[in-house]
Amino acid sequence: MTRKNAFYAQSGGVTAVINATACGLIEAARQHRDRIGKVYAGRNGIIGALTEDLIDTSRESAAAIAALRHTPAGAFGSCRYKLKSLEENRREYERLIEVFEAHNIGYFFYNGGGDSADTCLKVSQLSERMGYPIQAIHVPKTVDNDLPITDNCPGFGSVAKYIAISTLEASLDVASMAKTSTKVFVLEVMGRHAGWIAAAGGLASSEDMALPIVILFPEVTFDRDRFLAKVEQMVADHGYCSVVVSEGVRGPDGRFLSDQGLRDAFGHAQLGGVAPVVASIIKENLGYKYHWGVADYLQRAARHIASKTDVEQAYAMGKAAVQFALKGHNAVMPTIERRSSKPYRWGVGMAPLKKVANVEKMMPRSFITRDGFGITNKCREYLAPLIKGEDYPPYRNGLPRYVRLKNIAVPRKLEAFEI
Amino acid sequence: MTRKNAFYAQSGGVTAVINATACGLIEAARQHRDRIGKVYAGRNGIIGALTEDLIDTSRESAAAIAALRHTPAGAFGSCRYKLKSLEENRREYERLIEVFEAHNIGYFFYNGGGDSADTCLKVSQLSERMGYPIQAIHVPKTVDNDLPITDNCPGFGSVAKYIAISTLEASLDVASMAKTSTKVFVLEVMGRHAGWIAAAGGLASSEDMALPIVILFPEVTFDRDRFLAKVEQMVADHGYCSVVVSEGVRGPDGRFLSDQGLRDAFGHAQLGGVAPVVASIIKENLGYKYHWGVADYLQRAARHIASKTDVEQAYAMGKAAVQFALKGHNAVMPTIERRSSKPYRWGVGMAPLKKVANVEKMMPRSFITRDGFGITNKCREYLAPLIKGEDYPPYRNGLPRYVRLKNIAVPRKLEAFEI
Numbered sequence: 004m005t006r007k008n009a010f011y012a013q014s015g016g017v018t019a020v021i022n023a024t025a026c027g028l029i030e031a032a033r034q035h036r037d038r039i040g041k042v043y044a045g046r047n048g049i050i051g052a053l054t055e056d057l058i059d060t061s062r063e064s065a066a067a068i069a070a071l072r073h074t075p076a077g078a079f080g081s082c083r084y085k086l087k088s089l090e091e092n093r094r095e096y097e098r099l100i101e102v103f104e105a106h107n108i109g110y111f112f113y114n115g116g117g118d119s120a121d122t123c124l125k126v127s128q129l130s131e132r133m134g135y136p137i138q139a140i141h142v143p144k145t146v147d148n149d150l151p152i153t154d155n156c157p158g159f160g161s162v163a164k165y166i167a168i169s170t171l172e173a174s175l176d177v178a179s180m181a182k183t184s185t186k187v188f189v190l191e192v193m194g195r196h197a198g199w200i201a202a203a204g205g206l207a208s209s210e211d212m213a214l215p216i217v218i219l220f221p222e223v224t225f226d227r228d229r230f231l232a233k234v235e236q237m238v239a240d241h242g243y244c245s246v247v248v249s250e251g252v253r254g255p256d257g258r259f260l261s262d263q264g265l266r267d268a269f270g271h272a273q274l275g276g277v278a279p280v281v282a283s284i285i286k287e288n289l290g291y292k293y294h295w296g297v298a299d300y301l302q303r304a305a306r307h308i309a310s311k312t313d314v315e316q317a318y319a320m321g322k323a324a325v326q327f328a329l330k331g332h333n334a335v336m337p338t339i340e341r342r343s344s345k346p347y348r349w350g351v352g353m354a355p356l357k358k359v360a361n362v363e364k365m366m367p368r369s370f371i372t373r374d375g376f377g378i379t380n381k382c383r384e385y386l387a388p389l390i391k392g393e394d395y396p397p398y399r400n401g402l403p404r405y406v407r408l409k410n411i412a413v414p415r416k417l418e419a420f421e422i
Numbered sequence: 423m424t425r426k427n428a429f430y431a432q433s434g435g436v437t438a439v440i441n442a443t444a445c446g447l448i449e450a451a452r453q454h455r456d457r458i459g460k461v462y463a464g465r466n467g468i469i470g471a472l473t474e475d476l477i478d479t480s481r482e483s484a485a486a487i488a489a490l491r492h493t494p495a496g497a498f499g500s501c502r503y504k505l506k507s508l509e510e511n512r513r514e515y516e517r518l519i520e521v522f523e524a525h526n527i528g529y530f531f532y533n534g535g536g537d538s539a540d541t542c543l544k545v546s547q548l549s550e551r552m553g554y555p556i557q558a559i560h561v562p563k564t565v566d567n568d569l570p571i572t573d574n575c576p577g578f579g580s581v582a583k584y585i586a587i588s589t590l591e592a593s594l595d596v597a598s599m600a601k602t603s604t605k606v607f608v609l610e611v612m613g614r615h616a617g618w619i620a621a622a623g624g625l626a627s628s629e630d631m632a633l634p635i636v637i638l639f640p641e642v643t644f645d646r647d648r649f650l651a652k653v654e655q656m657v658a659d660h661g662y663c664s665v666v667v668s669e670g671v672r673g674p675d676g677r678f679l680s681d682q683g684l685r686d687a688f689g690h691a692q693l694g695g696v697a698p699v700v701a702s703i704i705k706e707n708l709g710y711k712y713h714w715g716v717a718d719y720l721q722r723a724a725r726h727i728a729s730k731t732d733v734e735q736a737y738a739m740g741k742a743a744v745q746f747a748l749k750g751h752n753a754v755m756p757t758i759e760r761r762s763s764k765p766y767r768w769g770v771g772m773a774p775l776k777k778v779a780n781v782e783k784m785m786p787r788s789f790i791t792r793d794g795f796g797i798t799n800k801c802r803e804y805l806a807p808l809i810k811g812e813d814y815p816p817y818r819n820g821l822p823r824y825v826r827l828k829n830i831a832v833p834r835k836l837e838a839f840e841i
Contacts, residue, residue: 047601069789075591077598083601164820170819172494172723179436179496182466183503188719231456299715300607304591308726333658390820401583401809407631413696
């Protein structure tokens with residue numbers, strides 16, 4: 004068989020473990036140098052392919068590649084750049100294939116969510132029609148946990164662990180203060196469409212330690228009166244409570260709760276989060292002193308407390324992508340298959356991209372309690388194994404030793420391309 | 423010598439390691455049962471003493487007390503309750519001493535910041551005048567790091583470590599996204615008066631990995647134009663930057679920058695943080711896409727990534743308090759003495775409460791760079807050892823195994839007391 008190079012790109016919002024996937028993929032490719040020449044990475048994702056800005060990962064030491072496993076964020080840069088439809092901008096797809104051909108690239112590994120699965124599929128289809136067939140493998144990644152077929156998405160387990168631990172720790176804090184001071188802590192978490200991350204806040208309360216936690220899911224329309232009654236009850240029963248609120252919660256008018264039309268003293272619009280809005284509603288109606296936090300990037304970058312399960316799965320997805328490619332598969336995605344929950348057992352499966360692209364997996368209603376403010380045992384059983392295990396990075400001088408790659412560019416061969 | 427019981431209370435905002443101090447104190451006391459009978463803890467701090475709501479820590483197993491070392495927040499409850507001056511409310515001080523006498527308490531250990539050092543001193547003074555002398559030992563605790571004499575305060579090192587790591591991780595995240603999306607990440611941290619915690623954000627940039635970080639200290643008046651110029655320069659040089667902003671930053675008018683007179687669509691005042699304000703200023707003037715986070719309680723409760731140095735020092739302070747008491751000391755506080763920075767060596771010292779009470783230690787100007795947006799090498803040398811080492815709690819099912827004590831009440835002997 005002829006030896007082809009591979010192209011790898013990171014897409015969309017990064018995670019604590021997307022580099023673990025890169026690590027698995029590059030390490031697996033290096034074990035098959037007879038079949039896969041070099042792995043080129045796109046600088047800043049797919050933009051690197053369009054602009055022929057390729058990174059030669061073969062210039063990185065084995066130690067540097069191994070360190071990707073414990074380094075958060077996107078080591079080669081990511082981007083938010085959705086290719087338009089084939090009809091709208093066929094030129095971009097053709098350019099991709101020209102770049103691949105110029106650099107003898109036969110494998111396209113695209114590491115992202117739903118949008119990138121779609122792009123991946125189109126590249127595969129068009130490359131065949133253009134007479135330069137590319138094996139396109141999508142590698143799953145998203146903290147939103149919303150890809151179909153795969154039981155869960157690499158990146159989600161670590162966010163879930165971070166949110167569960169943070170909710171637990173902040174709950175102990177507010178419990179300590181509640182007698183004379185703060186009675187409610189509000190934590191805003193990611194999840195514009197689906198409440199998977201907010202649900203993880205519910206794990207903070209366990210058999211070991213029951214805690215009063217109210218969750219606001221984007222799947223449940225915010226009902227101010229019922230919410231206030233719930234918080235009041237929690238505080239009456241426990242003296243305090245924590246509220247975990249998804250950024251995507253909407254009111255009965257369909258607008259985001261965070262979209263309060265805030266104006267500063269000069270009438271300028273201010274972009275606030277949803278946490279201060281929820282806190283204000285509580286203060287105004289119940290009078291409780293509150294604190295609020297917004298986890299934002301901290302939650303998805305928190306490699307220091309990544310889930311061991313998540314790291315292992317992220318690595319396995321990268322490795323499986325290479326194995327699939329070597330077996331001749333095309334337009335597929337490795338998946339995580341849950342074989343059993345108790346004890347947790349999982350394996351690697353395969354899904355055709357046609358069934359993955361543009362399908363969003365929402366949280367089942369059976370995962371949310373009837374009152375809409377908590378998670379059911381079914382949800383708990385699903386989530387629990389995903390946060391299991393710790394996988395600490397090495398430290399020096401009190402800080403994790405994350406790696407920064409050299410990211411040396413591959414010499415260009417083509418004309419420049421405007422995007 | 424007669425055997426006396428001891429009273430221990432946690433005061434003010436809790437930390438990731440205040441329970442480690444409780445652990446050190448109770449374990450040391452248990453080794454001297456001939457001199458110290460039982461350790462009673464105040465339920466919800468000093469309020470527990472005033473209302474005679476005492477917790478009998480002798481009812482807790484050795485394993486439960488040992489687990490305090492790795493459990494964040496205040497295991498007995500804390501409070502924000504500052505005793506008035508002796509002149510204003512002598513009755514409260516007398517009540518404390520009545521309660522101590524009723525329960526044969528000869529040692530008063532008060533674990534807190536500047537205010538509680540003052541209370542501790544007054545109790546010691548008044549008890550002598552009332553003919554029931556109490557040995558009052560203050561035990562330092564505060565994330566604000568603003569107590570005098572002691573080189574640093576237990577609780578601070580762990581917050582500093584959390585902020586340094588979070589800033590590092592979020593910086594890697596925004597660096598990955600900057601090409602097409604977020605260029606600035608703004609992280610709001612605690613510190614209303616002093617910039618110690620904000621300074622810790624500067625540690626994220628190290629010799630191992632230089633990062634573009636702009637710090638806004640409460641010690642430096644916010645200068646909008648100079649700040650914008652700094653951010654613009656950082657983004658021009660690096661493609662992105664992180665801003666670590668202390669909640670206590672004030673504008674030239676002396677008002678908190680967070681106090682923007684925000685109103686919702688109905689004209690109701692909204693309490694926002696400073697992070698969204700800073701992010702809006704950047705967006706409006708430079709047009710950069712931003713993200714912002716507010717660490718709030720997460721930073722001071724983050725026992726999962728506590729500094730080993732901090733845990734050891736917190737434990738040592740509790741142990742030293744008992745040793746000081748047994749040696750007959752009164753109206754003193756154990757301190758952390760820095761013997762050397764490189765290599766870091768520290769020991770336990772002793773300070774008279776007269777020199778501690780009501781004195782606030784500010785960050786030296788020499789710790790802030792001339793442009794006001796960063797930390798100097800001198801600051802770095804001071805901070806670096808305080809975040810050193812990890813001290814992971816044990817885990818079960820993906821969550822830290824924090825302890826919840828039984829907190830059994832001591833039977834009351836006195837009339838009720840209204841506070």
